[in-house]
Amino acid sequence: MSDELNAVLAEIDAGLEASLERLFILLRMPSISTDPAHKPDCQRAADWLVGELNGLGFRASAHNTPGQPIVVAHSASAVRGPHILFYAHYDVQPVDPLALWETPPFEPKLVSAKSGGSWILGRGASDDKGQLMTFVEACRAWRKVAGGPPIKVSILFEGEEESGSPSLEAFLRAHKKELSVDIALVCDTDMWDSSTPAITTMLRGLVGEEVEITCANRDLHSGMFGGAARNPLHLLAGILAEMRDPDGRITIPGFYDGVPEIPAAVKRQWDGLSFDEAKFLDDIGLRIPAGEKGRSVLEQIWSRPTCEVNGITGGYSGAGFKTVIPGKASAKISFRLVAGQDPIRIRAAFRDFVSARLPADCSARFTSYIEAPATSQPLDGQWLTRARLALAEEWGQETATIGSGGSIPIVGDFKRLLDMDSLLIGFSQLDNRIHSPNEKYDLSSFHGGIRSWARILAAFAS
Amino acid sequence: MSDELNAVLAEIDAGLEASLERLFILLRMPSISTDPAHKPDCQRAADWLVGELNGLGFRASAHNTPGQPIVVAHSASAVRGPHILFYAHYDVQPVDPLALWETPPFEPKLVSAKSGGSWILGRGASDDKGQLMTFVEACRAWRKVAGGPPIKVSILFEGEEESGSPSLEAFLRAHKKELSVDIALVCDTDMWDSSTPAITTMLRGLVGEEVEITCANRDLHSGMFGGAARNPLHLLAGILAEMRDPDGRITIPGFYDGVPEIPAAVKRQWDGLSFDEAKFLDDIGLRIPAGEKGRSVLEQIWSRPTCEVNGITGGYSGAGFKTVIPGKASAKISFRLVAGQDPIRIRAAFRDFVSARLPADCSARFTSYIEAPATSQPLDGQWLTRARLALAEEWGQETATIGSGGSIPIVGDFKRLLDMDSLLIGFSQLDNRIHSPNEKYDLSSFHGGIRSWARILAAFAS
Numbered sequence: 001m002s003d004e005l006n007a008v009l010a011e012i013d014a015g016l017e018a019s020l021e022r023l024f025i026l027l028r029m030p031s032i033s034t035d036p037a038h039k040p041d042c043q044r045a046a047d048w049l050v051g052e053l054n055g056l057g058f059r060a061s062a063h064n065t066p067g068q069p070i071v072v073a074h075s076a077s078a079v080r081g082p083h084i085l086f087y088a089h090y091d092v093q094p095v096d097p098l099a100l101w102e103t104p105p106f107e108p109k110l111v112s113a114k115s116g117g118s119w120i121l122g123r124g125a126s127d128d129k130g131q132l133m134t135f136v137e138a139c140r141a142w143r144k145v146a147g148g149p150p151i152k153v154s155i156l157f158e159g160e161e162e163s164g165s166p167s168l169e170a171f172l173r174a175h176k177k178e179l180s181v182d183i184a185l186v187c188d189t190d191m192w193d194s195s196t197p198a199i200t201t202m203l204r205g206l207v208g209e210e211v212e213i214t215c216a217n218r219d220l221h222s223g224m225f226g227g228a229a230r231n232p233l234h235l236l237a238g239i240l241a242e243m244r245d246p247d248g249r250i251t252i253p254g255f256y257d258g259v260p261e262i263p264a265a266v267k268r269q270w271d272g273l274s275f276d277e278a279k280f281l282d283d284i285g286l287r288i289p290a291g292e293k294g295r296s297v298l299e300q301i302w303s304r305p306t307c308e309v310n311g312i313t314g315g316y317s318g319a320g321f322k323t324v325i326p327g328k329a330s331a332k333i334s335f336r337l338v339a340g341q342d343p344i345r346i347r348a349a350f351r352d353f354v355s356a357r358l359p360a361d362c363s364a365r366f367t368s369y370i371e372a373p374a375t376s377q378p379l380d381g382q383w384l385t386r387a388r389l390a391l392a393e394e395w396g397q398e399t400a401t402i403g404s405g406g407s408i409p410i411v412g413d414f415k416r417l418l419d420m421d422s423l424l425i426g427f428s429q430l431d432n433r434i435h436s437p438n439e440k441y442d443l444s445s446f447h448g449g450i451r452s453w454a455r456i457l458a459a460f461a462s
Numbered sequence: 463m464s465d466e467l468n469a470v471l472a473e474i475d476a477g478l479e480a481s482l483e484r485l486f487i488l489l490r491m492p493s494i495s496t497d498p499a500h501k502p503d504c505q506r507a508a509d510w511l512v513g514e515l516n517g518l519g520f521r522a523s524a525h526n527t528p529g530q531p532i533v534v535a536h537s538a539s540a541v542r543g544p545h546i547l548f549y550a551h552y553d554v555q556p557v558d559p560l561a562l563w564e565t566p567p568f569e570p571k572l573v574s575a576k577s578g579g580s581w582i583l584g585r586g587a588s589d590d591k592g593q594l595m596t597f598v599e600a601c602r603a604w605r606k607v608a609g610g611p612p613i614k615v616s617i618l619f620e621g622e623e624e625s626g627s628p629s630l631e632a633f634l635r636a637h638k639k640e641l642s643v644d645i646a647l648v649c650d651t652d653m654w655d656s657s658t659p660a661i662t663t664m665l666r667g668l669v670g671e672e673v674e675i676t677c678a679n680r681d682l683h684s685g686m687f688g689g690a691a692r693n694p695l696h697l698l699a700g701i702l703a704e705m706r707d708p709d710g711r712i713t714i715p716g717f718y719d720g721v722p723e724i725p726a727a728v729k730r731q732w733d734g735l736s737f738d739e740a741k742f743l744d745d746i747g748l749r750i751p752a753g754e755k756g757r758s759v760l761e762q763i764w765s766r767p768t769c770e771v772n773g774i775t776g777g778y779s780g781a782g783f784k785t786v787i788p789g790k791a792s793a794k795i796s797f798r799l800v801a802g803q804d805p806i807r808i809r810a811a812f813r814d815f816v817s818a819r820l821p822a823d824c825s826a827r828f829t830s831y832i833e834a835p836a837t838s839q840p841l842d843g844q845w846l847t848r849a850r851l852a853l854a855e856e857w858g859q860e861t862a863t864i865g866s867g868g869s870i871p872i873v874g875d876f877k878r879l880l881d882m883d884s885l886l887i888g889f890s891q892l893d894n895r896i897h898s899p900n901e902k903y904d905l906s907s908f909h910g911g912i913r914s915w916a917r918i919l920a921a922f923a924s
Binding site: 034035036093094096097100163164204206208210215216217218219220221222223224225226227228229230231233234236237238240241242244280281284285286287288289290291292297300301304305306308309310311312313314315316317318319320321322323324325326327329331332334336359360361362369370404405406407430433434435436437438 | 496497498555556558559562624625626666668670672677678679680681682683684685686687688689690691692693695696698699700702703704706742743746747748749750751752753754759762763766767768770771772773774775776777778779780781782783784785786787788789791793794796798821822823824831832866867868869892895896897898899900
C-alpha cells in the first residue's frame with residue numbers, strides 16, 4: 001500500500017466526526033422527491049451538495065429538470081488514468097407511518113446499538129445520503145492529502161430516484177458526452193453482512209402501476225344497496241387474489257415468458273454464501289417464505305420475478321365505522337422483474353388481466369409509474385477485479401458477488417443510453433430499514449465505506 | 463276529516479317556509495357522531511332541539527351519555543287516548559370524500575330539481591334531520607291550532623345512530639318506565655316512490671367488524687423482501703375474495719343457517735310493487751345485479767343477507783408511488799342480516815373464517831362495531847292499519863308495506879328492552895344519496911311528511 005493511500009486513510013479516521021456532522025446536515029433536509037410539498041427541500045439539498053463539491057475542487061452545478069435538480073461535478077485535477085462516474089441519490093422516501101418513528105425522521109441521531117457499535121438514525125441515513133457521503137468524504141481526504149483524487153472523477157447525484165427518475169433519461173441523453181466515461185460506480189446497495197463487502201452484479205427490474213376500479217357512480221349506503229350493487233373493493237380483492245396461485249406463482253398470462261433458470265455456477269456461489277433463511281425471516285418477524293414453492297429465499301428475492309400490492313385505497317378509512325359501498329377503489333402495484341422480462345409487456349399483460357375480470361358495467365383506469373428492466377453485470381471485468389481486491393483489503397474478508405431483489409434503473413440507463421457498465425458497491429445492511437420507519441446506517445458502514453472508496457480510487461489509479 | 467285537522471294542515475302549508483328555515487339551522491350543525499372532533503356540534507344540536515321542543519310545550523331535556531346526548535321530551539297536554547314514542551336521530555354520517563360535494567355539506571341549500579320540484583341539499587337533509595323535523599313541525603302546527611298534539615306524545619332523539627348507538631341500550635334500560643308506551647313511531651325510512659307512501663315492516667340486521675392483519679414486524683422494501691415476505695394486502699385480498707363465491711353467495715360456514723325463504727304472500731305483494739330493477743341499477747350507474755344468482759334485486763336487498771367491505775387500508779395511499787410491503791393491512795366489513803341469523807354467531811364465524819386462513823407467522827386483531835338482529839313487524843296491528851289509511855289520504859295512493867335493506871337497530875331494542883312494537887314511517891327516497899356526497903331531501907318529502915304526521919296523530923286519537 002502506498003504511503004499516499006496510508007495518509008488518506010489516516011486523514012479519514014481523524015476526520016470521522018466532522019464527516020458525520022456534514023452527513024447530518026444533509027439528513028436534516030427532508031428531500032422527499034415524490035411529494036410536491038418537499039420540492040424546495042430537494043433544491044436545498046442539491047445546492048448544498050454543489051457547495052460541498054466546489055469546496056473540494058470539483059466544478060459542480062445543479063441542473064434544473066422538470067422535476068428535482070440533478071447535481072453534476074467534475075474533478076479539476078488533470079490526472080491521467082481512467083475516468084469514473086460516481087452515482088448516488090440525495091432524495092429520500094416518504095416517512096409515513098410517522099407514528100412508528102422512535103425519533104423524528106429528519107432529526108438524525110447517533111445512538112449506541114445493543115449489539116455493539118453505533119447507528120446513524122434518520123430517513124436517508126442508509127438510502128442513500130449516508131452512502132452518497134461516503135464517496136464525498138473519500139474525495140475530501142484525497143483532496144487534503146494529494147490535492148484531489150488520483151483518477152479523473154465525475155459525479156452524478158440524482159434527486160428523483162425514489163420517485164421513478166422521470167427526468168433522468170432526457171438528462172442522460174442531453175449530457176451523453178460529458179457523462180460517458182470508463183465505468184460507473186453506483187453506491188446504493190448492501191454489503192453481504194456487517195463484515196463482508198459485496199459487489200452486486202444482478203438487480204431486478206421494476207414496473208410500477210396503479211389501477212382504479214369504478215363500479216357505481218357514487219358511494220352507496222350498504223344497507224340500501226348491499227347485495228345488489230357491485231362493490232369495487234370486493235372486485236379489486238378478487239382480482240388481486242387471483243393474480244397469485246397457492247404456490248406463490250403469478251398467474252398473469254405470459255408473466256414467466258423468457259425467465260431463465262440461474263446458471264449452476266452462480267447457484268453454487270450463492271449456496272457458498274451460507275445465507276441463513278430463518279434468520280432473514282426472523283429479523284422481520286416472519287417464519288414462512290411467502291414466495292414460489294420449491295425456491296430458496298435467495299432465489300425468491302434475487303432471481304425470481306414477483307408482484308406486490310404496495311397500497312389499497314377505497315371506502316372509509318377513518319376512525320369508527322361507516323356503512324358505505326364505495327364507488328371507486330384503487331391499488332398501487334409493483335412488479336419486480338428478472339432478466340428476460342420486458343417491462344412494457346408485463347404492464348400490458350397486467351392491464352389485460354384486470355380488464356378481462358371486470359363486469360361489463362364496471363371500468364378501470366390505469367396509471368403508469370416506473371418501468372425498468374432487470375440488469376446483470378459481467379463477473380470478470382478489470383474494474384470489478386480491482387474493486388473486489390480493494391474491498392477485501394479494507395474489510396479483511398473476501399468480497400462477495402451477489403444479487404439484489406431491488407431495482408436501480410440507472411444501471412440499465414447507463415448501459416442503454418451511455419454504453420457504460422456499472423459497478424454496484426454499497427455499504428448498507430439488510431436490517432437498515434430503508435423505506436421503513438427508523439431507517440439507520442451503521443457507523444461502521446459509513447466509516448468503512450469512506451475508507452473503501454479511498455482504496456478503490458487508489459486501486460483504479462494503479 | 464275534522465275541522466281541527468283541516469286547520470292543522472292549513473297551518474302547516476302556511477308555515478312551510480319557516481319550517482324550512484328551522485331545518486336549515488339544524489342542518490348547519492356538523493353533528494358527525496363517529497368523529498370525536500364533532501362532539502361539541504352534537505351537543506349543540508341536542509341543545510337546540512331541547513329549546514325547540516320546550517317552546518312547543520314539551521318537557522324536554524338532553525341527557526348526557528358516555529357518547530353523544532340523548533334528547534327526551536314529553537307532551538304536557540293531559541289528553542286521553544294512546545301514548546306514542548317518536549324516534550329519530552340528529553347525528554349524521556361523515557362527509558368524505560368532501561371533494562365530490564357540489565355545495566358544502568353543512569351549508570344547506572334549496573335548489574330546483576331538473577325533474578321538477580325542489581331539493582333540500584346538505585348532509586343530514588334526508589338522514590335523518592329532515593325526517594326528524596317533519597314530526598317537530600307537525601307538533602308545532604298542532605300546538606298552534608289545538609294547544610298540543612291530540613294524543614300523548616313522547617320523543618326520543620338519538621345522537622349516535624350513525625356510529626352504532628353505543629349508549630342507547632343502557633339508556634333504554636335506565637328509562638324503561640318513562641319510554642315504554644303503546645307504540646313507537648320510527649322515522650328513518652323511505653317512501654316507496656316519490657308519490658307512494660310506505661310503511662317498512664322488515665329491516666335487515668347489521669354486524670360491523672374491523673380486522674387488522676399483521677405479517678412482518680414493520681413496513682418492508684418491496685425489492686429487498688418482495689417474493690419472500692408475506693404481504694398482508696395480498697393475504698387480506700385473498701381472504702375477502704374467498705368470502706364470496708362466483709354466484710354471489712357468502713362462503714363463511716353457517717352464514718345461511720336459519721335464513722328463511724320469504725312467504726309466498728309477501729313475495730306476491732312485492733311482485734305487485736312493479737319494482738324496476740333496471741332503473742334502480744341505472745340510477746347508480748350499474749346494469750348487472752351483483753348479489754346471489756337467481757334472486758331478484760328486491761330479494762337481494764330486503765330478504766337476503768350479505769357482506770360488504772366498507773373500507774381497506776394498508777400500504778402507501780399518498781400521491782406518487784412507494785415500493786413498500788406494509789407490515790399491516792386492515793378492512794372494515796359489515797354484514798347485513800335477515801331474520802333467523804344471530805349477529806353474535808355471524809361475527810364469530812367471520813373471525814373463524816379469517817383465522818383459519820392465516821399463515822402461522824401472521825396474526826389478526828378484530829374490533830367489534832355494531833351488532834343488531836333483523837326485525838320484522840306484524841302486518842295487521844291497529845296502529846299500522848290506522849297509519850296506512852292516514853298516509854293514503856295524504857298522498858292519494860295506497861300505502862305500500864315494504865322491506866328495507868338497511869338496519870335500524872333501535873327497532874329491535876324497543877322490542878327486546880321495552881317490549882314495544884314500532885311503526886317505521888319515513889319520507890326519504892332511494893335517490894336521496896344518504897351516506898354519500900350531495901345528500902338531498904325532496905321538499906315534497908318534507909312538506910308531505912309534516913302533513914302525514916299531523917294526520918297520523920289525528921288518526922291515532924280517533
